[in-house]
Amino acid sequence: MHESALAQRILDVVLERAAAEHTRRVRAVRGWLAETEALAPESLAFHFAARARGTIAEGARLEIRLVHVEARCRACGAVYAPEHHLLLCAACGSTEADLLAPTGMAIEALEIEEC
Secondary structure, eight states: OOHHHHHHHHHHHHHHHHHHTTEEEEEEEEEEEEGGGOOOHHHHHHHHHHHHTTSTTTTOEEEEEEEOOOEEETTTOOEEOOBTTBOOOTTTOOOOEEESSOOSEEEEEEEEEEO
16 A cells, blocks of 8 residues: 555544544554555655644654564574565575564554543
């Protein structure tokens, strides 16, 4: 998913949650992004800021930390950090591996100002 589309989805979720909690203003959105998604947190923050203009999330900080995901080779059992999102075992050359951490993205917390 492209950063712009993902930023819109994040904003939608944030605004939905903020409405449910009678939020006056969203100050910050915190979460994580797996490096396997091949997205740049800085670009995501830029698109989020642009899409948040005119909403209660305008000016909110998007604080997304990049999470590294290791892989375990199914052929030899080696644990390695995939390079450039390619599952290629440095020990044996196999491309069959299991990722050892969650992939995707998650929003963990909102910093809000209540009504």
